[in-house]
Amino acid sequence: MQTALHIVVCAGIVPDPLQTLEPITTPAGPGLKNEMVLPAVLDPWAASALYEAAVLAAKAPGSKVWLVSLGPKAKLQQVMMTVAQKVAFELAPIDGPIGGFPDAHATAAVLAETIAKLPGLDRERLLLFGGWESATRGAGVTLQLVGERLGITDQFQGVDQVNLRDDGSFEVLERVEGGKHQVSVCAGAPAVLGWATGNLAEPRNNPQVGMANMRTIMPALQKAPAVKLEANGLSYISVALPKQQRTTRVVKDMSPDEIAAELAAWIGAE
Amino acid sequence: MESILVLTHADETGAALTKASLEAVSAGIELAGRIGASVSIGIVAVDAQAAGAAVASSGARLLGVFGEPFGQARYSTDAAACEALCRAAQATIVLAPGSSRFTRVAAGVSHRLGGFIDTHITALGGTANIEASRWFYRQRIEAVLSRDARPWFLLLDSGTHAAFAGEATPAQVEQVAVQLPLIRTTVSGLRAPTQGAQTIRPDAKLLFVAGAGWTKKQPDGQTHVPEAADLILGFLRGAGASLGSSKSLVDQGSEGQSVLPFLTHLNQIGQTGATPRHPKGLATCCHGEEPHVVGWRFIGERRAVSLDANCGWTRGKADVVYVADAFQVMAKLNALIGSVGA
Numbered sequence: 001m002q003t004a005l006h007i008v009v010c011a012g013i014v015p016d017p018l019q020t021l022e023p024i025t026t027p028a029g030p031g032l033k034n035e036m037v038l039p040a041v042l043d044p045w046a047a048s049a050l051y052e053a054a055v056l057a058a059k060a061p062g063s064k065v066w067l068v069s070l071g072p073k074a075k076l077q078q079v080m081m082t083v084a085q086k087v088a089f090e091l092a093p094i095d096g097p098i099g100g101f102p103d104a105h106a107t108a109a110v111l112a113e114t115i116a117k118l119p120g121l122d123r124e125r126l127l128l129f130g131g132w133e134s135a136t137r138g139a140g141v142t143l144q145l146v147g148e149r150l151g152i153t154d155q156f157q158g159v160d161q162v163n164l165r166d167d168g169s170f171e172v173l174e175r176v177e178g179g180k181h182q183v184s185v186c187a188g189a190p191a192v193l194g195w196a197t198g199n200l201a202e203p204r205n206n207p208q209v210g211m212a213n214m215r216t217i218m219p220a221l222q223k224a225p226a227v228k229l230e231a232n233g234l235s236y237i238s239v240a241l242p243k244q245q246r247t248t249r250v251v252k253d254m255s256p257d258e259i260a261a262e263l264a265a266w267i268g269a270e
Numbered sequence: 271m272e273s274i275l276v277l278t279h280a281d282e283t284g285a286a287l288t289k290a291s292l293e294a295v296s297a298g299i300e301l302a303g304r305i306g307a308s309v310s311i312g313i314v315a316v317d318a319q320a321a322g323a324a325v326a327s328s329g330a331r332l333l334g335v336f337g338e339p340f341g342q343a344r345y346s347t348d349a350a351a352c353e354a355l356c357r358a359a360q361a362t363i364v365l366a367p368g369s370s371r372f373t374r375v376a377a378g379v380s381h382r383l384g385g386f387i388d389t390h391i392t393a394l395g396g397t398a399n400i401e402a403s404r405w406f407y408r409q410r411i412e413a414v415l416s417r418d419a420r421p422w423f424l425l426l427d428s429g430t431h432a433a434f435a436g437e438a439t440p441a442q443v444e445q446v447a448v449q450l451p452l453i454r455t456t457v458s459g460l461r462a463p464t465q466g467a468q469t470i471r472p473d474a475k476l477l478f479v480a481g482a483g484w485t486k487k488q489p490d491g492q493t494h495v496p497e498a499a500d501l502i503l504g505f506l507r508g509a510g511a512s513l514g515s516s517k518s519l520v521d522q523g524s525e526g527q528s529v530l531p532f533l534t535h536l537n538q539i540g541q542t543g544a545t546p547r548h549p550k551g552l553a554t555c556c557h558g559e560e561p562h563v564v565g566w567r568f569i570g571e572r573r574a575v576s577l578d579a580n581c582g583w584t585r586g587k588a589d590v591v592y593v594a595d596a597f598q599v600m601a602k603l604n605a606l607i608g609s610v611g612a
Binding site: 015017021023030044045100101103104105135136137138139140141142144145147148149153154155156157158160171173174175176177178179180181182183184185186187188196197198199201232233234235236237238239240241242245246247248249250251252254256257259260261263264266267 | 343344345346349369370371373374375376377378381382386387388389390401405406407408410411412413414415416417418419451452454455456457458459460461462468469470471472476509521534535536537538541542543550552567571572573575579584585586587588589590591592593594595598599600601602603605606607
């Protein structure tokens with residue numbers, strides 16, 4: 001019999017990866033041009049964490065999944081229309097700024113405060129999930145900071161697999177250098193797990209799950225507390241798109257033999 | 271005046287610093303010289319005296335946390351070790367390699383010290399103020415930032431600085447005592463995710479990127495996945511290359527399509543994958559922003575083989591694009607590399 005888990009997934013919203021991004025200066029600091037109208041998605045690695053959380057929760061009866069997300073309320077609502085159809089969760093939204101330029105420490109403080117106040121959350125059974133890096137800031141520090149603030153000292157990053165055991169312990173596979181995994185066994189919750197890709201495909205949309213989720217998501221969004229994030233001494237000297245453009249030689253008239261010979265010479269050259 | 275602590279750790283032997291650690295030492299010495307700061311080196315190892323030999327000639331103060339509990343990468347013990355080193359050094363700036371080991375703990379340590387952290391730093395500039403360069407939005411936007419708050423932790427991306435290469439001499443490492451926390455995690459070891467060939471080689475001179483085209487129907491109307499696998503593995507062996515993949519190719523496994531058996535999500539480059547650093551890159555059967563822009567940000571010379579002469583993603587991103595059938599080209603190339611090798 002698996003021990004029931006309380007899994008809290010921290011997940012931000014990010015511009016759809018196919019969108020062209022252009023940095024601009026705003027009164028609040030750097031931002032993206034037309035940021036509020038860019039189509040947004042749930043952060044990809046955090047989305048992996050959400051899907052893994054749902055699968056693990058299903059294996060341990062009595063478990064529950066929360067999704068804690070910081071972003072502009074309107075964008076959160078837009079993204080939740082899709083995410084809510086994937087897996088069952090209870091949303092804890094926070095109405096705040098979007099994007100990768102706010103300070104991660106400030107974000108972590110707000111997330112930790114929200115998690116600490118979640119009604120019904122048993123911190124002894126808490127598995128704190130999220131992406132090991134976001135697709136915005138990509139610093140890989142927010143989840144760790146939230147864990148520290150909640151006093152959790154078993155943390156794992158770049159997680160691709162968790163195997164629950166009947167005694168409440170679990171085996172974790174974390175990405176390390178050289179395309180390998182470090183294998184660890186943790187005595188059990190509480191723990192922080194920053195997920196990489198995991199092994200699950202994106203779940204299909206399930207309208208029934210979506211309807212059930214939306215019954216709690218909409219009221220939660222209406223009550224989402226508004227927050228401002230501290231800069232913590234962080235300042236930006238420049239924010240720009242890379243300017244490097246290469247002169248591409250397009251070769252259309254060489255035979256495979258000739259191309260192979262040219263590539264072999266190129267590979268062998270120092 | 272700033273004081274700099276460079277946090278380092280040993281490799282799997284427990285007695286030699288990792289290459290990324292030596293790169294951080296170089297960065298610390300360079301920065302200290304430029305801004306007129308003092309520099310210390312903190313070492314986490316089973317045998318810090320032995321590990322410290324490689325950096326003894328730097329002239330920096332050497333501090334060490336050592337013993338068997340620090341032979342394994344684990345949050346609770348590593349965070350305690352780094353926290354103790356930081357408190358002993360009383361540094362205002364803490365540099366560390368962006369290894370998996372320190373990436374796991376550095377933010378937590380910065381919080382314990384009442385400090386702040388920025389990661390994936392690719393360059394350190396400035397004299398009056400330290401200016402750190404890093405990328406946002408998965409290597410799409412580059413920013414230079416600074417912080418007034420101290421202590422300021424900066425995790426350096428590997429490959430952005432030369433490794434410290436001073437002469438190895440006996441080291442005098444000051445031992446720093448650590449209050450060990452309750453250890454609830456046991457590290458069992460490392461596991462290679464793929465059967466057979468090791469396809470990810472961070473130190474390889476060439477990154478070979480395989481796109482989804484390898485598993486699509488070929489001109490004869492059939493897929494040739496086993497042949498593609500042989501060609502790719504043959505090339506990796508012959509050229510000593512590392513293998514990267516587009517997301518679409520890796521995802522095919524979870525979508526029930528034919529897949530290259532040795533590919534995993536660890537090979538994936540781009541938005542939800544790695545952005546590795548190699549001097550050269552060769553992309554085959556790729557189409558899209560992931561392999562050509564995001565995943566290739568830190569690749570030096572770039573070439574591509576593609577059947578799509580109008581692939582807009584390669585224009586301005588690759589140095590050379592060969593419009594050709596990758597199956598034919600790679601078969602010929604493997605033969606040439608094999609003959610060169612023989």
